[in-house]
Amino acid sequence: MKRFLLALALLLAPAAYAQQEWAQQPAAALTPEVEQAAREVGKSLRCVVCQNQSIEESNAPLAEDMRRLVRERLAAGDTRDEVMTFMTDRYGNFVRLQPPFQIDTLFLWLGPALFLILAVWAWLAYLRPQAKRSHAPAPLTDAEAAALDKRISEGGQS
16 A cells, blocks of 8 residues: 555656646736736636635635736737637636626526515515405304303303
């Protein structure tokens, strides 16, 4: 078992080192226009780790990698739309802070309205007027009325 773990560690070490080396590389010198475009794109992309922050706001390592990737694509000459398409293809529509209105994102857009409609329907069904829920007792039969009159005249004794 020890040999297996040692072999596994030796196999994974170069990949881990390469990952670490790539993460520590300084960002290429970017022009102010590219940096501004990268910030705009970054504000419209969701950090897939934090989920409620854009990649520009997040401090997660994955968000840092995504920022670097956006800047590299823009520095290579891609347009804003091409970068958004690349990131969407890579991470799915979830990566956009405002996903497009499509069949696969229909629940994201219509889910809150659907929930509100269901909640109002349930509330109205619960509070519907008491008149529709008739709980009035059936009228007494002649025999029951006679027995009641007899009890009342006896003074309610059993």
